[in-house]
Every structure is written in C-alpha cells, then in structure tokens.
Amino acid sequence: MFEQHLLVLPIVLPLIAAPICILLMKSHLAWVFATIISGLSFFISVDLLFATLEQGVLNYAVGGWESPWGIELRIDAASAIVLSVVTGISTLVLVYAKESIAKEIDSSRHTLFYSAHLLCLTGLSGILITGDAFNLFVFLEISSLSTYTLVSLASDKRCLTAAFRYLVMGTIGATFILIGVGMMYMKTGTLNMLDLANRIAEYDGNRTINTGLAFILVGVSIKLALFPLHMWLPPAYTHAPSAVSAFLASTATKVAVYVMIRFIFTIYGAEYVFFTMDMDIILMVLAIVAIFKCSFMATVQSNIKTVLAYSSVAQIGYMILGISLVSSTGLMAGLLHVFNHALMKGALFMAVGAVFYRIGSVDIKAFQGLGKQMPLTMAAFAIAGLSIIGVPLTAGFVSKWYLVTAAIEQQHWIVAFLVLIGSLLAVVYIGRILEAAYFKKPSELTEGKTIKEAPILMLIPMWILVIANIYFGIDTSLSVTAADTAAQWLTQSIPEPFVSIPSVVTEETIK
C-alpha cells in the first residue's frame, strides 16, 4: 500500500526514528534501530532511482494539496542518484559507527549521536526530494543544525571551535539562501521550483532576480565549501568523530553541489546563469584554484584527516568544474564525480578512523609501518587512495575521464590539461601516506607494540565501499547511465509543468 508514497518515506522514516532513538535510552538498541531505518531508506532510494530511470520524474503532493499551493515532492534521476549515495553511505557509516564512537564519543551521548545522525539524514533526504524552494531551506536547516551537533560530539575539545566556526559560516550561508529565495518570491509569488522556473523565465535581466541568484549562489558555495569559502571545512572534518567525518565528507557537501545544480539548471535555467550572467567563468576559475590550492595544502599536512579534508575541497573543485563546462557531458561528469567521490572519501575516512581506533592518533607518524600491522585497513586506504588519484579500474578514473572528455569537447584544452596535473598532486598527498604505511619503520607511537587489525564491524562497511570503488570503475553501466540521464534531463530547456510530466502518483493510483 506504500508504493505510491515511496517518495515521502526517505524523509519520514528517519524523521520519526530520530525522536524514537532518544526514547530508546540504550546505545545498543538505538544503533540497531537507526541502522535498520537507514537501510530501509537506502532500499527505497535505490527503488526510486530505478523508477526515475524508467519513468522519468516522480512527484507527490504532500497533504494532498496540488502545487504550487501545497508542497510538492519531486524526484528525477539527479536527485535519485545523490539520494541513493546519501542513504547508502549513511547505512554503512552507522554500521561502522558502533565501534568507532565507543572509542570517540562519551557513552552518555550515544543515543544523541544516533538521533542527530538520523536528523541529518532527514534533512539531506528532504533537500534532495523536495520540489519547493522554501521547503529546501527548512531541510537545509535540519541537516545543518544536526551537523554542527555531530561535529561537536568528539571528545577532543578542539571540535568545539571547529563546530562553532562551521555554525557561523553555515548560518551565513543559510541566511543568504533564504534572502535569495525571498527575493525570488517577491518577484514571482511562488515557491514551487518548476513554477519559479516558469515565472523567472518571463523576466529578462531583472535586478531583484539577479541579486537573488547571487545570494543563493554565494550561500550554496559556503555550504559546499567552494574555494575561497571553504575555511570551515578542514577544521570541522579534522576534529569531528571519525564516523561523522566519513558521513559528512561523502554526503553533506555533495548535497550542496546538488542544490547548486538544482538552482542553476532547474530554477534559473543554465542559459540565463551562464550566458546572461557569465557565472561559468567565475565558477571555472574558482574550481581550478580550489583544485590546485587545496591539493597543495593537502600535501603539506601531517594530520591525515586534514589531508583528506583539503583533498575534499579540491575534489569539490572537480565537481564544480564539471558544472562550469556548460555541457551535458560536463554536468554528467560532475554528477558522476559526486557519486564516485562519496565512495572514495567514505572509505578513506573510515580507514583513518580505524587507525585512530587502534592507535589513538591520526598523525602521519601513526601510519608508519601500518601496512604490515593493519593490512586490511591499509589495503582499503590504498585502493580508495588510488581511486582519488584516478588510476584506471577505479571509480575515480571514470569520472576524471568524462571530465577531461567534456573539457576537450568544449575545446578547453588547458582545463583538460590542468585536471591531469591536479591528479599528480593527489599522487603526492596519497603517496606520502602509502609510503609511510608500507616503506617506513614504525615510529615511536607504535614501535614495539602489536597493533591488531580493526574490528570486523569497521572493516565490513569500509570494504563494501572499496569494492564499490572497483566495481564502479569496471562496470560503469549503472552509474554512467544514471548520471547521463540526469544530465540530459537537467540541460533540457525548461519543461512545461503540471501537464507533460509523467507521474506515478495520480488520483487514479491513490484510489
């Protein structure tokens, strides 16, 4: 009976589960419950992904009110891909979290952790599924508030400063988005995304609409940590609990990239943003600077979580670069990288968390000689690291390949060349760590001690992601088809709303 309501479930399930986690009181129960709920959301998301690939867009009228009066949920291939990533990573991270947070979070706060995690999942799923610009802001707030909480849960006190910095920057970002949505509403009288798209298209070069776009783009850029608005990200990912870093690095910024795509392509229209406002050049320059500056920063850090955090900012650069190429191949490469990067970064942060679990440090010195002592963890790190570099037969290669193809297609030879050079920097920062792990003698931190391999509950989710990295590097049919369909759909000119959209939820199916 729930088939026609599938769209609302990835939001409602974790939303109901979050308060129940608080009521369960016991850490163990909350863990089992949260993992099951998250897993259920993942299966629904995958189901929705296949449904969107077959049937196109699905929509759902919350409260039974038709849009634009009520709030419409809408999911197309782009949202379904990111939704599957978010719910999938969330499930794996929750499996991983049991052992990891036992070490890193005070036991009285475990139920709060699971509750905040589920709230964050609610927010992220809501952002991805909603078809309403203000509703998107509400879910953004849910995910942001719970994210600040998650970062601040670590026992290392420096996480508090990091969380506070994140909170200040995140709030500025959210406020900017709200101002932008307000300006759009002022000129259009609607909040529904498709309705907005149609009504904005009627204006040509309106200053209020342009300012709204500027505020939204800056706000979203803070949220997705686009250079130079990324300063909150490295401390937040460094000092957060490992499970939180793994979850946020592979989901939160990806969802923000999705929001940017949604506002540019669905609401304002690519033609308007890129040809009238020339945003593509700004985005391209910032993306390339991000790739080089932050990859370079990653090569000089000694804290491995900071290395990975800077690498994340650089990788976000690749995604934005894909968007800024203004072609469906470029957009597809960007989306593909959103998917693939989630797989790599999730695995890398999980591996680092496993090292912290055994050694209590994430300094590069702690990694020395670990290749022998924690072979499975370090092998996972190595394979995911190769994927970040973009070595063939890994997922990272596929997205870089399409990115270079898209750049060459648009005759941006220099951009294509720079993408390849950027990968060399990744060789340096990943190579340093692998060198320490496999070719250096144990440092004073680990010398003479026998270090055991990470617990099985941490290894399983880590290796699922590693295997996914290899699988999606070899068999690209699913990921590439999905990203391609999404990009085709987004780059089409604005569809006529409320008439020609194929929908599964009609009055007939309900009755």
Add this chain to the structure above:
Amino acid sequence: MAVFIDLMLLGMLAITALRVIFLKDLFAVVMLFGIYSFLSALIFVNLDAVDVAFTEAAVGAGISTVLMLGTLALTGRKEKTNNHKSWLPLLVVVATGAALIYGTLDMPPFGDPNNPAQQHVAPRYIQDSPQEVGLPNMVTSVLASYRGFDTLGETAVVFAAAIGVFSLLGLPKRDRAAIESGLKSHLVLRVVAKLIIPLILLFALYVQFHGDYGPGGGFQAGVIAAAAIILYALVFGLPLATHVLQPSLLKVLAALGVLIYAGTGVVSLFLGGNFLDYNVLASDPIAGQHLGIIIIELGVGITVFAAMLAIFYAFAGQAERKNIP
C-alpha cells in the same frame, strides 16, 4: 499615517542595531536585542502580520533574551577588547549591503495589491481556505495544512536544536542537593510570581487552542508555557523547578511532540490519503482538517515547550555548577 509609523519604527530599529554594534557591555546588548525584537514585532503588526508579530515578540523578545542572559551568566558580561583590526570583514559586509540595496532597485512597489506575491498563490489561500480547510485564521491554514510539511520541518529544527544543547551542555540532575538559589527571599517577587504563573499557563493554553481562530498556535503557546516555568525557576530556584518538571521528562516530551506531528502524517497514509492529508482523518473533510490541525499544533506546542525549557535548564544547570565553590 501607516507609512509614517513604519519609518519611525525602522529608524528606531536602525539606531538599536547601531548601538548593539558599538556597545561593549553585553548585558545592555541583550536588552537592546529584546527592544529590537519588539520593534520588529511592531512593524509586523503595522504590516497586518499579527501572527508573525506574536511569534517575534514571544520568541525574539521573550525566550531568546532569557537564553542570552543564561549565556552571559556563564561567559561574563564584558566583551573582550579586540585590537585586531581587519578590513576584510568590513569589506564583505559593505559588499553584502550594497548587493541588497541593488536588489531592491527592481523590487515590486511596497504594499501594492498587484504584486506577484499578492496575485499568484495567495488569492486561493484567501478565497478558498475557509471552504477547503474551514478555519477563520488563514495563516494557520497555510502553515498547518497547505504548507504543513514546512512546519513539520521547523518542529524538527527545534528538536535538532534541543539535541544539540543536550549533547553540548547536558541536563541538570534532578536530585542534586537543593542549594539555595533563585530569588526566594524577595517577598514581592514571590507573591507576584505565584499569582502570575497560573495566568501565564492559562494564556498559553488559550494561545495553543485558539490558533485556529485568531493569532496563535503551537510555537507561541510552547514558548509562553516555557516562559511560565522559567519564571518559576528564576524565582524559586532551579532545584525546585526540576522537581516539578524533571529534565528527563523534557527530553521525552521534545521527542513526543515530533512523533505526534509526524505520526499524524503516517495515520493519514494508513487512512488512504497522502502524507499529512488531514481530509481523511474524519468522515467529513473539514472536520478532518480541524482535527489534524489541532493535533499537529499540539505536537508543535509540546516540542517547542520542552525544547525551550530544556535549553534553559541546560544553561541554568551549567551556571549553578559554576557558582558552587
């Protein structure tokens, strides 16, 4: 006349804001924030947005002032002198301000009935909501029914904030030795508080259940009810207040409110409607809408009440711990 009042209020708002920036005494800043909220509430009244004004007065001027004072009790009331002059933030702020002014250049004329915001979705809310939802207060119709999903989200935001405060500060223990705190020695305060607290609670209930007909609803009611208990805690001391309303109970209540709201949506799924479709809750759609809105407003009220009070408890508990030698 209305424009003149608006300009006056806006001018006072600007003066208050400037004063906030330059004052070093944080206690005075908190008071000015309260004034700022009251001024905004007045502007909202002048714009005929009484529901928004009510919320602004209750939340902005009421509870957030108390919470900020609670923070000051922990941090001290003097701002740290900052000799580090930095031009970049100023530049960013000026650029943002300039962008905002630029954005107003093509803004629709103020208060014009032909504005897009008045012409597109609003007419249906105004004309059809009395038949479709059946409530005299169409603001409640919009926020609880047409856009009920947003309000569910906002309730979750309040809950998320409470989770954040629980995890950062923790809640005070109930059975800690009852130390002398509060202002019990002040006879006048004690008598007045005893008189006024039941009235505040009654008013909260009125606001809670009268939201369908006039300004009000769960958000305001929750905050007002929390304010009553906060007043009790301030006068009679935190230990007594935590005896009346246990911190662990608040945690349960905060979760319960969200469950009531989301649960209503799930019930409508099982009764064959879409999520949060109240029409199916009763045999008559209007009765269903009524029932649904009353239940979800109750959920909002419970969560807001519990979250606000729990946040106060958390701050006050920290402050008491700090004051015990």
